[in-house]
Structures are given as C-alpha cells and as structure tokens.
Amino acid sequence: MTDVDPRGIRVLAFDVFGTTVDWYTGVSDQLAALFAAHGVDLDPGVFAAEWRGRYVPSMARVMSGERGWAYLDTLHRESLDDLLREHGADLPEDARAAAVTAWHRLPPWPDTVAGLARMRERWTLAALSNGGFALLTALAKHAGLGLDCILSAQLARAYKPDAAVYLMAAELLDVEPGQILMVAAHTWDLAGAAAAGLRTAFVARPAEKGPRGTADTAEDTPADLHATDFLDLATRLGA
Amino acid sequence: MTDVDPRGIRVLAFDVFGTTVDWYTGVSDQLAALFAAHGVDLDPGVFAAEWRGRYVPSMARVMSGERGWAYLDTLHRESLDDLLREHGADLPEDARAAAVTAWHRLPPWPDTVAGLARMRERWTLAALSNGGFALLTALAKHAGLGLDCILSAQLARAYKPDAAVYLMAAELLDVEPGQILMVAAHTWDLAGAAAAGLRTAFVARPAEKGPRGTADTAEDTPADLHATDFLDLATRLGA
Numbered sequence: 001m002t003d004v005d006p007r008g009i010r011v012l013a014f015d016v017f018g019t020t021v022d023w024y025t026g027v028s029d030q031l032a033a034l035f036a037a038h039g040v041d042l043d044p045g046v047f048a049a050e051w052r053g054r055y056v057p058s059m060a061r062v063m064s065g066e067r068g069w070a071y072l073d074t075l076h077r078e079s080l081d082d083l084l085r086e087h088g089a090d091l092p093e094d095a096r097a098a099a100v101t102a103w104h105r106l107p108p109w110p111d112t113v114a115g116l117a118r119m120r121e122r123w124t125l126a127a128l129s130n131g132g133f134a135l136l137t138a139l140a141k142h143a144g145l146g147l148d149c150i151l152s153a154q155l156a157r158a159y160k161p162d163a164a165v166y167l168m169a170a171e172l173l174d175v176e177p178g179q180i181l182m183v184a185a186h187t188w189d190l191a192g193a194a195a196a197g198l199r200t201a202f203v204a205r206p207a208e209k210g211p212r213g214t215a216d217t218a219e220d221t222p223a224d225l226h227a228t229d230f231l232d233l234a235t236r237l238g239a
Numbered sequence: 240m241t242d243v244d245p246r247g248i249r250v251l252a253f254d255v256f257g258t259t260v261d262w263y264t265g266v267s268d269q270l271a272a273l274f275a276a277h278g279v280d281l282d283p284g285v286f287a288a289e290w291r292g293r294y295v296p297s298m299a300r301v302m303s304g305e306r307g308w309a310y311l312d313t314l315h316r317e318s319l320d321d322l323l324r325e326h327g328a329d330l331p332e333d334a335r336a337a338a339v340t341a342w343h344r345l346p347p348w349p350d351t352v353a354g355l356a357r358m359r360e361r362w363t364l365a366a367l368s369n370g371g372f373a374l375l376t377a378l379a380k381h382a383g384l385g386l387d388c389i390l391s392a393q394l395a396r397a398y399k400p401d402a403a404v405y406l407m408a409a410e411l412l413d414v415e416p417g418q419i420l421m422v423a424a425h426t427w428d429l430a431g432a433a434a435a436g437l438r439t440a441f442v443a444r445p446a447e448k449g450p451r452g453t454a455d456t457a458e459d460t461p462a463d464l465h466a467t468d469f470l471d472l473a474t475r476l477g478a
Contacts, residue, residue, distance in 0.1 A: 092339065134411065137363060137412065138363070149388065
C-alpha cells in the first residue's frame with residue numbers, strides 16, 4: 001500500500017490551512033459579508049485567493065531576513081491592506097480586523113473530523129502550521145478537530161519550510177524526526193519536511209484554492225504516501 | 240458567588256499533577272507492579288509520596304541556577320535513583336525507566352473529564368504544568384482530558400512558580416495575564432500565578448498525597464475562587 005511502515009510512526013503532524021480546513025470557503029464567506037456591509041464591490045472568492053497568494057511571499061521575506069519575525073496575523077493584515085489599496089477599495093479598521101480573524105474560524109473539510117478521530121486511536125495528532133499558537137488553538141477548537149496538541153511555527157520563531165519548525169515538533173514531542181509523518185496538501189511543505197528527516201503524506205485538496213485556483217497535485221508532489229482525503233489516509237495507515 | 244467575573248476570563252489554565260490527575264494512585268499502582276516483579280519490599284504508596292516530595296526541591300535547584308534546565312523526566316529519574324539508594328533497594332534499568340514513565344499515565348479524578356467538558360463550552364482550556372510537552376501530551380491523551388492545547392513550562396525553559404511560565408501562556412494564547420484563570424490544588428502555584436497577574440482558582444484535592452499525606456487546603460490558600468472539584472468549579476463559573 002505504501003512504503004511508510006505505520007509501526008515506525010508515532011506522531012501525525014497536520015498542516016492546517018488547505019489541508020485540514022477549507023480556507024477558501026471560510027474566508028470567502030466571511031469576506032462576502034464584510035464587503036456587502038461596507039459596499040465593497042469585489043468578488044470575495046477572487047479576493048480570498050489573491051490574499052492567500054501573498055502568504056508564501058510574505059513568509060519568505062521573514063525567512064530571508066528581509067524583515068524580522070512577524071505573526072501570521074500581521075502578515076495577513078499587511079497583505080490585506082496592500083490588496084485593498086491595489087483594488088482601490090476601502091474597509092474601516094474594525095472590518096479589516098474582522099477579516100484578519102476570518103482565518104481563525106474556518107470549516108474543516110467534510111472528511112477531516114472523522115478521519116482524525118480514526119487516526120487518533122493509534123497516533124498522537126498534532127497541528128503543525130505557520131499560523132500562530134493562539135490562532136491555531138482557536139481554529140482547532142472552533143472546527144472541533146480533536147487533536148492531541150497544537151504546535152505552531154511560532155514556537156520555533158521560523159516558518160515552514162524551514163527545518164527548524166519540523167525539528168521543533170520532534171524535540172517537543174520527544175521523538176525522532178523520522179517518527180513523524182507530516183500530512184499536507186502542499187508540495188513545498190512536504191519538501192521541507194522531507195529535508196528535515198520527516199516522513200511525508202500528501203493529501204489532495206483539489207478545491208483548496210476555489211474554482212479558479214490550481215491546487216498542488218499528487219503527480220507533482222513527491223511523498224512517502226499519497227491519499228485522496230483523511231479517510232483514505234486513515235485506511236492507508238491501517239487505522 | 241465569587242469575585243472573579245467569568246466574562247473577563249478567556250482561558251482556563253489547569254495544573255495537571257494532583258489537580259487534574261491523581262498521581263498518588265497512578266504512580267502507586269504502577270510502582271506496586273514493578274516492586275512485585277523485582278522483589279522490592281517497599282510500600283509503593285509511601286514511596287510514591289516520598290518521590291513526589293522531591294519534586295519541588297529538585298525544581299528549585301533548577302530555578303536557583305544551582306543546575307541548568309532539565310526535563311521533569313530527568314528530575315524524576317534522579318530522585319528515583321536517590322530514593323532507591325537511600326532505602327537500600329534496587330531496580331534494573333528498564334524498571335527504573337518504566338517507573339519514570341508512570342508519571343505519563345495517570346488517572347483523572349472522577350470529576351475531571353465531565354467538569355472540563357462543561358467548561359470547554361465557554362473557555363479555551365489549556366494544561367499549564369511543569370511536566371514536559373511530550374509527557375503532558377501523552378498524559379492528556381491517555382486520560383482523555385479533552386483540552387484545547389498543551390502548554391508546558393518547557394516552552395519557557397523555566398518552572399512554575401516562576402512568572403515566566405505564566406506569562407508564556409498569556410503570550411502564546413494572545414491574552415492579557417488577567418484573562419487567564421489558573422486552576423490548581425497547590426498554594427505555591429496559585430501564589431506564583433497571582434504574582435504574574437493571573438486570576439486564581441483553588442480546587443481542593445484532599446486525597447492528592449494519599450492516606451498519609453497532607454494536601455493544601457482552601458483555608459491556607461488565598462485565591463479569587465475556591466471550589467471542591469471541577470464540577471463545582473464549572474458551576475461557580477456559570478458553565
């Protein structure tokens with residue numbers, strides 16, 4: 001079934017945005033309400049995808065040393081302000097703050113909660129995301145994910161795909177890097193995890209970026225294991 | 240009912256050993272099995288209480304700078320070795336390792352899980368313990384505590400009652416110290432929390448140290464709120 005021996009795995013580490021929860025739908029819906037309330041004539045789905053598109057470049061500027069470490073909330077706020085200006089649109093301060101916290105309240109994919117529950121029977125389940133610790137805690141609580149612990153890149157003061165983030169997870173959970181299976185829908189995340197010595201599972205989330213977006217595919221993503229969703233992942237792991 | 244306004248609280252932070260789980264019963268039972276298997280003629284309950292008695296002094300040596308930072312597992316192992324030697328008893332290496340991990344598998348008090356479930360409806364629930372992150376994650380999973388996140392003194396590289404530990408919790412959860420209610424059965428822990436600006440709730444655990452031990456009492460423990468168990472705490476908070 002796979003070249004990952006599930007007996008050698010002790011921790012399943014889950015990327016969150018796009019992999020575990022549906023940011024496109026969650027952010028689009030919340031933006032739609034804010035745009036309507038404040039007369040902003042922009043497509044919330046297109047805007048959500050553009051906003052997310054600024055995410056990796058904004059982290060890259062942190063990791064390159066171009067700027068100091070900053071919370072994901074701060075990066076989200078800056079790219080929101082940039083995008084609104086570029087579109088010639090305006091939102092009042094409280095609506096901008098509400099839009100940033102839209103990323104704290106996102107729906108799980110339909111298979112997420114049931115798949116996690118099956119896997120939790122056998123392994124320790126951790127969030128491992130670039131979101132801040134408070135954001136991830138709120139998000140996991142709101143979505144009812146049922147994880148064993150929250151780990152955030154904030155604890156390493158680095159961002160994935162920096163090896164420091166993956167190695168922080170191994171250190172805090174007192175396991176070898178190779179005893180962690182990193183689960184993500186993103187090629188760049190799994191490449192970083194593999195480089196740090198973790199095992200990798202790709203879960204396809206073709207709708208991640210909405211109807212106009214192009215999600216990463218299994219064909220383009222080297223990984224120890226490929227799954228179509230969290231239920232399929234649980235089955236492939238024998239859970 | 241109390242001078243804590245529950246509306247001002249956003250996070251309930253729970254001490255773990257003695258407050259949330261019953262270390263005396265859990266460690267005694269596991270020691271009894273190890274002692275029987277290896278012909279050690281010591282009372283496991285007395286030994287468990289003596290072992291726990293070394294805990295605060297061993298942490299104090301870390302916090303005073305007498306020694307560098309060390310995991311709770313390491314402190315437990317050192318005090319186990321010392322106690323066995325003082326009693327003229329011996330255990331093989333694997334039994335000593337198993338005894339140390341007895342602290343990772345402890346039963347919740349009978350009211351713990353139901354009380355936490357009620358409080359989780361309204362607040363973010365965190366473990367906030369001197370145990371290591373891996374230990375606490377394993378313990379919470381094994382006991383089915385149902386917390387929203389694990390916080391460990393390890394993340395601050397300090398030990399309660401050092402203010403750094405309580406302030407780390409506020410920083411990571413992005414709240415003011417006064418928005419955290421620290422819940423503990425120990426006078427020294429709540430004194431440290433109050434000094435760091437947290438609100439405090441004392442929960443009486445009269446059986447914490449076993450039939451021969453003397454647990455901290457409400458009378459001797461200044462706190463914003465006093466409760467008899469986690470169900471009473473939930474009621475006093477209006478949950």
